[in-house]
Amino acid sequence: MSELHTLGLAALAEGLAARRFSSLELAETLLARARAHAGLNAFLHFDEAAAAEATRAAARASDARRAAGQALGPLDGLLIAHKDVFVTTDFPTTAASRMLVGAQGPYRSPFDATVVERLQAAGTVSLGKLNCDEFAMGGANEHSAFGAAKNPWDRARIPGGSSGGSAVAVAARLLPAATGTDTGGSVRQPAALCGVTGLKPTYGRCSRHGMIAFASSLDQAGVLARSAADCALLIDTMAGFDPLDSTSAEFAGTEPNRPGLIGAQLAARRAAVADPARPLAGLRIGLPKEFFGEGLAADVRAAVQQGLAQLQALGATLVDVSLPRTELAIPVYYIIAPAEASSNLSRYDGVRYGHRAEGAKDLLELYRKSRSEGFGAEVKRRIMIGTYVLSHGYYDAYYLQAQKLRRMIADDFQAAFQACDLIAGPVTPTVARPLGGGSDPVTEYLADIFTLPASLAGLPGMSVPTGFGAGGPLGLPVGLQLIGNVWQEATLLHTAEAFQQATDFHLRTPEGY
Amino acid sequence: MALTPHDVQRIAMLARLDLSPAESDTMLTQLNGFFDIVERMRAVDTTGVEPLHTPLSAVQDVALRLREDVVSVPPSEAAREANQRSAPALADGLFLVPRVIE
Numbered sequence: 283m284s285e286l287h288t289l290g291l292a293a294l295a296e297g298l299a300a301r302r303f304s305s306l307e308l309a310e311t312l313l314a315r316a317r318a319h320a321g322l323n324a325f326l327h328f329d330e331a332a333a334a335e336a337t338r339a340a341a342r343a344s345d346a347r348r349a350a351g352q353a354l355g356p357l358d359g360l361l362i363a364h365k366d367v368f369v370t371t372d373f374p375t376t377a378a379s380r381m382l383v384g385a386q387g388p389y390r391s392p393f394d395a396t397v398v399e400r401l402q403a404a405g406t407v408s409l410g411k412l413n414c415d416e417f418a419m420g421g422a423n424e425h426s427a428f429g430a431a432k433n434p435w436d437r438a439r440i441p442g443g444s445s446g447g448s449a450v451a452v453a454a455r456l457l458p459a460a461t462g463t464d465t466g467g468s469v470r471q472p473a474a475l476c477g478v479t480g481l482k483p484t485y486g487r488c489s490r491h492g493m494i495a496f497a498s499s500l501d502q503a504g505v506l507a508r509s510a511a512d513c514a515l516l517i518d519t520m521a522g523f524d525p526l527d528s529t530s531a532e533f534a535g536t537e538p539n540r541p542g543l544i545g546a547q548l549a550a551r552r553a554a555v556a557d558p559a560r561p562l563a564g565l566r567i568g569l570p571k572e573f574f575g576e577g578l579a580a581d582v583r584a585a586v587q588q589g590l591a592q593l594q595a596l597g598a599t600l601v602d603v604s605l606p607r608t609e610l611a612i613p614v615y616y617i618i619a620p621a622e623a624s625s626n627l628s629r630y631d632g633v634r635y636g637h638r639a640e641g642a643k644d645l646l647e648l649y650r651k652s653r654s655e656g657f658g659a660e661v662k663r664r665i666m667i668g669t670y671v672l673s674h675g676y677y678d679a680y681y682l683q684a685q686k687l688r689r690m691i692a693d694d695f696q697a698a699f700q701a702c703d704l705i706a707g708p709v710t711p712t713v714a715r716p717l718g719g720g721s722d723p724v725t726e727y728l729a730d731i732f733t734l735p736a737s738l739a740g741l742p743g744m745s746v747p748t749g750f751g752a753g754g755p756l757g758l759p760v761g762l763q764l765i766g767n768v769w770q771e772a773t774l775l776h777t778a779e780a781f782q783q784a785t786d787f788h789l790r791t792p793e794g795y
Numbered sequence: 796m797a798l799t800p801h802d803v804q805r806i807a808m809l810a811r812l813d814l815s816p817a818e819s820d821t822m823l824t825q826l827n828g829f830f831d832i833v834e835r836m837r838a839v840d841t842t843g844v845e846p847l848h849t850p851l852s853a854v855q856d857v858a859l860r861l862r863e864d865v866v867s868v869p870p871s872e873a874a875r876e877a878n879q880r881s882a883p884a885l886a887d888g889l890f891l892v893p894r895v896i897e
Contacts, residue, residue: 384883392877485850499849528860531851613836616829624810631811633890638883644893646811654813662812666803666822667829669810683837685846690839692853724828740850768854 286311287455288791291360291512294458298348298359305348305359305407309341312361312409316456319795323431324450326366326411327374327388333410336372337361340407347405357519358405364461365448366411367418367494368395368503373408377494378426379416381630381637381656389635395492396524397461397503400541404519409457413447416658417627418463418496420444421471421729422715425660430717433476434792436754439714442472448506449476454795459507459516464743465496466615467709467733469504473745474709474761479778479788480506481513484768485740486531487539488517489524497622498529500615500737509788510746510778517771518545534769547772552779560597561780565773567593568603568702573732579712581751585760586708589748589781593706596780603698603705607691611734614691616727617671617684618738623661624668630656663723692739695767704773705765708732713751713758736765746778747787755793797827 286308289297297303313334316325327333344359353359369375374388382389394402402408415425423431423446431446433439434454441450445462449472452460462469464482473480481504488503495501505516522541524530531539555561569590574583594600632638632652639651657665671680698705709732736743744764750757762781766774782788803823807814814822851857868874875888884891 384881386881386883389881392874392880525860525862528862529849531857532860533855610836610839613833617833617836628811632883633892634879635881636883642893645895648893649811650813653811657812659818662814662818663822663825665810665812666806666826670798670802670806670826673806673809679837680833682846683839683841685848686841686844687836687839688850689844689847689853690841692847692850696854722828723825724832727829727832738850739853768851 287315289458290508291458291515294360295356299353301348305341305344306338308359308361309337309407309409312456313337316409319454319456321432322434322437322450322454323413323429324447324454324456325363325409326376326378326413326428326447328410333373337407337409344405344407354403354405356515357401360406361409361457362401362406362459362461362516363409363412363448363451363457364398365414365445365463367414367463368398368461369492369494370394370398370408370411373411375411375494377417378414378428379656379658379661380427381653382635384636384638391492393492396489396526397520398492400520400522401516412445412451412460415444415446416661417494417623418444418465418468419623419660419664421467421726423447423472424717425658427658432717433714434795435477435756435758436714439716439754439758440475442475442710442714444468445506446472449473449478449480452476452478452506452508453792455791459505459512461520462504462506463493464502464504464737465500465619466737467730469506470709470733470743470745470761470763471730473506475714475759477747477759477787477790478506478508479510479513479747480504480745481517481771481774482743483517483521483771484534484742486529487521487534487742487771489527489530491524491526495626497619498626499622500619509782510744510775514545514548514775518542544771544775548775551772551776557597562593562777563597565598565704565777566601566702567598568601568698568705570603570605570608570698570705570707572605572608573707577711577731578708579751582708582710582712582760585749585751586762589746589762590706592781592784593777596784601702603701605694605698605735607687607694608731608735610687611691611738612727612731614684614687615730615734615738616667617680618688620664620668621672621681622668624665624672627661627665632656660723688738691735695735695739695741699767704770704777707763709745709761709763713753713760732763741768742766742771742774744774744778746781747790749787756790798823798830
């Protein structure tokens with residue numbers, strides 16, 4: 283069936299269940315599409331025959347289960363792929379860095395990340411690993427050691443980062459859905475710039491075991507798909523307490539943090555809708571005035587306001603709120619994240635895995651040469667910032683001060699949530715910029731202003747397609763950001779689902795895909 | 796307070812990075828640009844504010860969870876091989892490094 287790539291997760295699940303096509307047919311269709319659109323650079327390590335064979339073997343196994351009447355559930359046989367920061371046994375893992383490519387080739391993990399393991403246990407079939415910014419550091423996917431991924435709405439533009447390959451693959455209909463990770467906005471930003479739906483859950487909701495660490499108090503696994511309903515299917519399986527991750531939450535509010543919880547809460551919300559024409563009746567949506575000030579491009583502002591009007595038409599009430607420390611989120615984040623990164627990345631020393639420099643005479647030289655050759659410029663920059671702010675005499679002035687301000691930023695959200703159930707605003711200040719157009723790192727950091735506050739506070743956030751701004755043959759996608767209080771993923775997903783039942787922005791496809 | 800070329804060299808040494816002269820120059824300019832925006836953060840009065848090291852602790856009690864200090868995966872040749880298959884240099888199941896003691 284040649285149109286399989288046009289279907290989302292839920293439609294594909296229905297087709298597999300009805301035996302209209304097999305998982306292997308789906309895998310072959312998508313392998314061929316990935317190959318045909320290799321120029322987008324969405325996949326890494328893709329050309330290996332062994333990788334394609336691993337995909338086919340998993341698809342055949344799913345088909346055999348289904349033929350025997352033993353399908354594992356709604357995800358069995360569905361094709362997805364993982365951001366290259368999740369370690370996998372079937373595919374190499376490099377975090378898009380040369381540091382993880384040694385003399386033996388790309389790093390091969392002896393185990394699967396918990397998120398990957400849970401999705402595999404549910405029967406999903408992986409098509410491979412997706413491009414990203416090196417060690418997930420960046421907002422454009424231009425910092426991959428294997429080249430930038432291209433935005434399918436306009437190949438001359440960035441897809442956003444760091445989960446850029448995931449967003450490109452979903453937007454170009456190479457995959458129905460993909461995993462990503464979000465440290466300071468890395469699921470929401472590429473989702474917004476590529477016109478797909480992305481969810482970053484509450485910190486602690488998904489296990490970080492086997493997710494290559496960037497900034498441990500911020501990193502969280504997320505999903506990118508064509509719709510909120512499809513995001514819900516995946517996150518419901520990925521989520522849940524994991525004893526192997528010491529930051530994994532045992533409880534999501536009063537309920538044990540377990541797979542299936544978000545799905546159950548979402549089903550309850552759907553069932554509670556009294557008037558289908560006004561599914562969001564009673565929902566209060568807060569609009570922080572700091573999200574709509576100067577620096578927000580006119581086309582993005584117009585599309586976001588159109589989205590807000592739609593939410594209102596669905597019954598929601600819009601209320602004004604304030605997040606007064608929004609601007610401080612940039613320095614606070616860019617102190618805390620590099621500090622944690624400099625510590626996490628100290629494990630890359632050329633001894634046990636990864637790149638080793640030739641000819642080092644002693645151990646110190648081995649460390650320095652291996653790291654200098656293996657890491658890219660953005661990673662080195664962040665290691666330098668992190669090392670400095672943690673060094674003797676500067677800790678209190680920078681790192682400790684940032685952690686105190688982080689508390690104030692989190693408190694601002696809790697104060698805002700007294701007046702509203704969720705918060706809405708833009709995801710990015712502009713539509714996707716041209717590739718290679720980044721002027722300097724600081725300007726690039728400033729573009730994260732709308733996503734960083736929720737990350738620092740550990741809150742769940744979504745990006746939902748809400749229209750198009752200027753540029754590209756069809757206009758460039760704009761994302762509407764929805765931020766919930768902790769453990770409120772079901773509220774976010776229900777709101778986004780209602781929005782997508784009333785709009786078709788998430789169904790638009792870039793030309794040629 | 797602007798960083799000097801000497802600071803950049805010192806930080807690079809602590810970070811176990813070798814920077815070429817050109818990389819050091821670029822890094823100096825970029826780090827100073829970055830710390831300009833950080834100054835706004837340093838000016839805020841945070842007297843009496845508790846640092847927030849992990850975000851969930853802003854809204855609920857979070858206890859650090861440690862596992863028992865016991866071997867959880869039985870040692871085996873196969874596990875060792877899997878763990879060492881990406882190693883740059885090995886001999887007799889050990890990681891090789893340059894000579895440490897003369």
